[in-house]
Amino acid sequence: MSAHKCQCPYTDQRRFCISHIRLFERLPMAIQGQLVARSVHSAHARGSALVREGDPIDSVLIIQRGKVKIASTDASGEEHILDVLHDGQAIWHGIFLKDHIYHYDVICLEPVSLCEIPRDALTDVLERHPETVVHLIEMLSTELDEAEKKVIILSIRDPRRRIGQFLLYRDARCLDRDVELKLEDIASSVNLRVETVSRHLTQLERDGYIRRMGRGKLRVLDRQALSAYVETE
Template structure:
């Protein structure tokens, strides 16, 4: 990772970790490690490194080698690309418990996008060699990995279908439903510009769509960059 951070310490020293306080670890919160035995999870956590990053920091740049699994302990990050004209396109937004690792085992194991912090972010990183050693010691974990990849392919197909919707209002509604299914808690924490970049629309178009959905009682603005879906069935019918 090519960014300065506030600290960089082994994760087993994270006495203030919110996951630990809840009688768990960040490893328990991501699909990638869901099927691992407890001793394998503990071993990975012992080998991982914690780091803290500021809002606006770039964690990796497009073209960097994928040499670690990056787990979001807290905060939100975005994956994005910038076209030749300098326009940014947000590919995805990830939050607490989610991880970036795709492509790590490919021959061309480099990032085809950049990763930036939308908020203050705390990460745990597990190096590729440590993860490969775990798979060698626990071959049954490979099946869980395959199942997880299939699930994420389904998610990607859903997002592709959403981006194909021509009506801006309906596209925004479907995107908010997708985010609501993946977010932690009852609120969607995304700024207007981040939503616009994610759905390929102008911020003012997204603002009008959200205002329309709000007037119909389908969503509620609960603060700056915070939305809550009130009527999921109604949103699906938009």
């Protein structure tokens, strides 16, 4: 891993590298500048761990480029994927809790360019600019909404519909047309066996809802049709 202080200048659009991050995008540029001045950039190889369960949450982790998985491992050693994040998304849950430690691992699925905003820099901003707290509350509400969506997905009893709903969820969050997840990652995300997921993906493809592209990629061909199928009892 290599790391260096961020020397992030304004771009032609007069924006910082954090300006497109949902957590920071509505903050005044002057405040963004204060955060950027204290940020650190680093590069991480595929398969490396950004954090491990039990590590202290010392900063906001911003995925500038690349993809990571957030995963936890149960007592039997089975991994459960909680989320997959990509360019422009941030990891900051629990940063303001008294017991601010990670309860999951964050692993690079591909080479990752990371920007870190120290926890004390963020708390300093909140103390000096209390108006930003309202935005933070809105962000927490959004995160709760995302968590509810995941709970709804896992509550779907029919495995094929659960997988279909998960693919719709991932497709809506992808940067391009393809959902890039390995079979075992999908299985871990929806709490199903790999062979069960494979069988139902094959049927979803035969029914014309998706197309498996190979190399851990698939494409939702008709969101409206798949959504209608998922919502059918």
